[in-house]
Amino acid sequence: MLMGAMKHFLFPAAVCAAFLMAALPSPGQTAAAAGAKIPRMTDGKPNLSGLWQAIGTADWDIEDHSSAAGPFFQLGAIGAIPPGQGIVEGGEIPYLPAALEQKKKNEANRWKDDPEVKCYMPGVPRAAYLPYPFQIVQSQKDILLAYEYATTNRLINMGKPQEAATDTWMGTSNGHWEKDTLVVDVTGFNGMAWFDRAGDFASDGLHVVERYTPVDANTISYEATIEDKATFSKPWKISLFLYRNRDKSARLLEFKCVEYAEQLLYGDLVRKGSK
Amino acid sequence: MKSKVLIAVAGLGLALAAAPAWAHHAFAAEFDVSKPLVLKGTVTKMEWINPHAWIHMDVKNADGTVTSWMIEAGAPNGLLRRGFNKSSLPPGTDIVIEGWQAKDGTNRANGSNITYPDGKKLFIGSQGTGAPTDKPDSK
């Protein structure tokens, strides 16, 4: 993690919240409403290129949650789960009864079953609010999203929409512009990703529509509508802000976590006494 | 190819392939060169995953029972580039696998030759998606 850059993000939460309430529109409001100057491409479209990161604890749990002890007392306070306010509109995910049972099972087994523990790809929308930055590289046509976590990346096809050839972790992304909002339709998921460390999940029938709206030069309003008839009783929505890392020296770094998960995944099959 | 010989042969201990010991480390690490086998069965699922696709199949035994097998195949991305997709090997398809059983003795095998029962191969032909066989404009 880039500590020098992080300090620019991590101003105290209370100050942050107050500032947001006062100065920024709520997620979903347009840039025009904010009257803000946003960077633009030569064709006038917003240029979302840059290093972005969410603030908050959504990756721990996208619903409201209290603080809790972590699994390893040896880690003391840094191993604990911080409290957080959810990003789910309406507060609760509308699970179908069987899916709610599965979510509870997932949560009970989070320390071994969470794909993030295993360094698996995060899926969408989780990639947007992981506690790692991601970089948008926006060309005059397609848009690349490169996430620091697990060197995951995805290309948003801005041309003729394409059907998913097969199911994948990150899905198949087709984008278009609606005024200043980048709308990304994502399908073709394999149903193996979770939404957070609390076991929230969906099936391979998941359909996500993301909306990236710049509200000023350094802030993107991010919304995602989530639909999956096998898991939820109705479509639901999350919303949060993405903040630009303004540190001049900031770069997307390499966090290849595979080697930090191998002992966990294969350790019982390693010859005893060898590393 | 005579179809009657394509009976399920699980753990064909007698059939010793004349494989030298220097066979590729990685392959030999996962599969047993002394356990070649032929399986005839029905696809239950194909996992289009990298680095290798896995074909799940049910094989009927002589006594009427069914054994499930997992067959490791190649990397699917080349096939996707050639226009095949997740529907290209639907459950219920009858297939024949020649390969080698996993070293750990489980019902997993490497598929060296994968065909339909009539000997026709799976995933043949280009479907015009930038595959090498789409004749490029001689650039």
Next chain:
Amino acid sequence: MNHRIFLYSIGVAALMAAVPAVAETPAKSDATFSAPKTPWGDPDIQGTWTSDDTWGVPFERPKNFGTRATLTEDELKARAKTVQNSEEFVESGGTNHSPALAEIQAKEKGETAPAPQGRFGRGVDSAPVPGHWGEFARRASHQTSQVVDPPDGRLPPLTPEAQAALDAKMKIRREPIPASYTNWSYYDRCITRGVAGSILPVIYGNGLEIVQTPGYVAIRYEMVHDVRIIPTDGRPHISSNIKSYMGDAVGHWEGKTLVVETTNLLGGRMAVGVNGDGGAPYSDDMKLTERFTRVSANTVNYELIVDDPKTYTATWKVAFPITHEPGYQLFEYACHEGNMAMHNMLNAARLDDAKKAAEPAK
């Protein structure tokens, strides 16, 4: 992992002769070609590219070619035939019967099975899956090797330290019963193929995609999903205390050529070679210089200069064209997530350990 590497050995020898393919070098610059520019004025090298066409060209030049860097017309025709044959092998599904079939058939007739023929004479060191899972060159390359400098197309001698490191690595790779996942390469472990390994051609998955925005060029590689975001605004490298597998890349434009310099590489692990594992592990101090020059609508000439005095006694250079193929698309390659082979291989190794322990002492 299992056969991603060993498919190389199918190679060309196994394929039978047929019709020659049209051979034309894609690497020559078209004098009339004017390179496209992005709307903000940079040379535009965006899109999907593949090094497929160099698949089959030896990495180091076979010694009999000496300093001759290109094939004669006759040699080129022969290579065109191999290209054609690999296409046919792949498109026909590349029959690859296992010896089991012949044995079962023979047993039914009460006969003795014939000895395995052809590639199977080499045991399992042959195509482990039907040929149609592979990808291949579309055109025959004129090049006698991927290494173009030194003039003999062969790597400069290793330093004694690097030779010792290579020997140590190979010893671990060849242990008859692997103790751990660390016995396998970083590619087998689905960690990375490194900067060079991500573009050097292999049996499949040679695609990369370039995306540009003002001030940056990004390169994403399909296999093992590495991505490099290269600033072109003149900024310096990040602190040398931050090291990584893909290193820190900074770039600039020299005319229509993108020049990328990569440092901050994690030494002692990866090599500059096939899949990032072929060759001696490079050092922390290695500097890679890459040049991407668009020479025609569908061709970018790629060059890689390796400068690592702790490993190699001289600098050396690899060069080959990468081509744009209409419709060629990258797909997600979730390698680690699907790496069931690692589990299977380790499981087999522990069973081998148990078997060995049960053997009576000799």
